[in-house]
Amino acid sequence: MTGVKSKWWAGLIILLLVIGIIGCSGQGKETTEEQPATSAAETQVISTVNGDVEIPVNPQRIVTQGYLADFLALGVKPVGAPDYELESPYVLDLVEGVADIGRIDGGSVEKILALQPDLIVTVGGDEKLNEQYRKIAPTLIIPYGTYDNVHEEITAFGEIINKQKAAQDWLSQFEVKVKTAKESIQGLVKEGITFSNFSLFGKEWYINGDGVNRGGQAIYQQLGLKAPDIVQKELIDQDKDTAAISEEKLADYAGDYIFLDLSNGGSLDEGSAVWSSLDAVKNNRVFKLDGERFWPYDPLAVEAQVQEIADMIKERFGKTEN
Numbered sequence: 001m002t003g004v005k006s007k008w009w010a011g012l013i014i015l016l017l018v019i020g021i022i023g024c025s026g027q028g029k030e031t032t033e034e035q036p037a038t039s040a041a042e043t044q045v046i047s048t049v050n051g052d053v054e055i056p057v058n059p060q061r062i063v064t065q066g067y068l069a070d071f072l073a074l075g076v077k078p079v080g081a082p083d084y085e086l087e088s089p090y091v092l093d094l095v096e097g098v099a100d101i102g103r104i105d106g107g108s109v110e111k112i113l114a115l116q117p118d119l120i121v122t123v124g125g126d127e128k129l130n131e132q133y134r135k136i137a138p139t140l141i142i143p144y145g146t147y148d149n150v151h152e153e154i155t156a157f158g159e160i161i162n163k164q165k166a167a168q169d170w171l172s173q174f175e176v177k178v179k180t181a182k183e184s185i186q187g188l189v190k191e192g193i194t195f196s197n198f199s200l201f202g203k204e205w206y207i208n209g210d211g212v213n214r215g216g217q218a219i220y221q222q223l224g225l226k227a228p229d230i231v232q233k234e235l236i237d238q239d240k241d242t243a244a245i246s247e248e249k250l251a252d253y254a255g256d257y258i259f260l261d262l263s264n265g266g267s268l269d270e271g272s273a274v275w276s277s278l279d280a281v282k283n284n285r286v287f288k289l290d291g292e293r294f295w296p297y298d299p300l301a302v303e304a305q306v307q308e309i310a311d312m313i314k315e316r317f318g319k320t321e322n
Contacts, residue, residue: 046140046160050124055138057162059119063112063137065104066123066144068095069298070157074166080115082108089293090300104129112136121160148211148241149221150174150299174303178222181310185223188317194255195225196280199242200266206242207253209235212297213242214261214289218305225309228255247274254278259309261289287312 042057062078064071068085071078072094080099085091101111104125109132112120117137124130124141133139140160147153151171158167197208197216206213209231210220219225220236227236230253235243245253251274258280262268269275280286294305 044162048140049143050141053138053140055140055160056118059117059161061115061117062119062121062161063101063115063117064121065101065108067121067142067157067298068098069296069300070153071161073154073170073299074157074161074163076161076163079117080112088296088298088301090296090298090304109133109136145212145241148217148239148297150217150302154299170299174299177303178306181306182223185310185313185317188313189225193226193257194228195219195257195259196228196231196253196255197259197261198250198253199261199263200268202264202266205245205247205250207231207235207245208242208261209240211239211241215259215294215305215309216241217297217302218309219259222302222306223309226255228253231255247272250274251278254280256280257285257287259287259289261291261294263291263295285316287316 043054044057046053046055062071062076063080064078064085065082066085068078068081069088069091072091077094078098080101081095082104083100083102086095086098086100099111099115101108101115104122106129109129112133113136120133120137120139122130122133122139122141123144125144130139130141147156154167154171154174158164197214197219199206199208199214208214208216210216210227220227234240256279258278260268275281293301293308
C-alpha cells in the first residue's frame with residue numbers, strides 16, 4: 001500500500017537513531033540473546049527523545065504505563081500496569097499477578113514505589129510525575145503515538161529488554177496470521193473498492209488513517225484495504241493518525257464501505273440528512289466497531305483486529321457481494 005513501505009523504512013532509521021543501544025556496561029559490544037547470559041546488574045544505555053537513559057540489560061521488575069501488551073508479547077510479565085491496560089480484552093488471560101497501579105496520576109507514585117521496580121516504561125506526559133518516577137527507578141519515556149507500526153514497535157521493545165530473538169519469533173508468527181487473513185478475503189473485495197474509518201467522539205467527527213486510531217493498522221497496513229484517495233493523501237501519506245472533520249464533509253471522505261466507531265458518548269443520528277445520504281449507508285455498507293476491541297492499538301490488539309476485520313468482510317461480502 002502506498003506510504004506503508006516508506007513508513008516502515010523510516011521507522012527502522014528512527015529506531016536505530018532514537019531507540020538504539022549506545023553502550024552496555026561501558027563496553028562497546030551490543031547485547032544480543034546469542035551472547036552469554038547476562039546478570040540483572042548489567043546495564044545498557046538507551047538514547048531517547050528525552051536524553052540517554054541507563055537501564056538494566058535484563059530488568060526483572062518492570063512497571064509499565066502504556067506498553068503492557070508489548071512486554072507480554074515477548075514473554076515478559078511486568079509487576080505493575082494501569083487499570084485500563086489490565087482490562088484490555090487482548091491481555092485478560094495473561095495478566096494474573098500484575099499489580100494494578102491505577103491511572104497515570106499522582107496516586108500511581110506510591111503504588112509504583114511499593115513494587116520496587118528496576119525499570120519504568122511510560123508514555124509520560126506529565127514531567128512532574130516523570131521526575132518522581134526517575135527517583136524510583138530508571139525511567140524510559142516513550143510518548144503516545146511513537147509507534148504506529150507493529151514491526152517497529154516489537155523490534156524496539158526486543159532491543160530495550162534484550163529479547164531480540166523473541167521479537168523476531170513473534171513477528172514471524174504475526175506475519176503468518178496476517179497472510180492467512182489476507183488470503184481469506186482474497187477475491188471478495190473487488191479491485192478499487194475503498195474503505196473509510198470514521199469516529200464519532202462525543203459530537204465530533206474524525207476520519208482515521210492507518211495508525212493508532214480505531215483499527216487503522218489492521219485495516220490499511222496489514223490487510224491492505226484501500227483508502228479513499230483523499231484519506232490516502234491527507235492522512236496516510238502525511239503520517240497522520242486522525243483528523244477532525246465537520247459532518248458536512250463526511251461525503252468527501254466516505255469510501256464504498258465505512259468502518260464506524262462511536263466513542264465517548266458519541267450518538268449517531270441515523271436520520272441525519274448528511275449521514276443517510278452516504279452511498280455506504282444507503283447500501284448497508286457500514287461496519288460498526290466495538291470500542292473496547294478497537295481502541296487498543298498495541299501489537300496484540302492489532303494481531304486480533306486483523307482477523308476480526310477479515311471476519312467482518314467475509315460475513316458481509318458473502319451476503320451482499322456474491
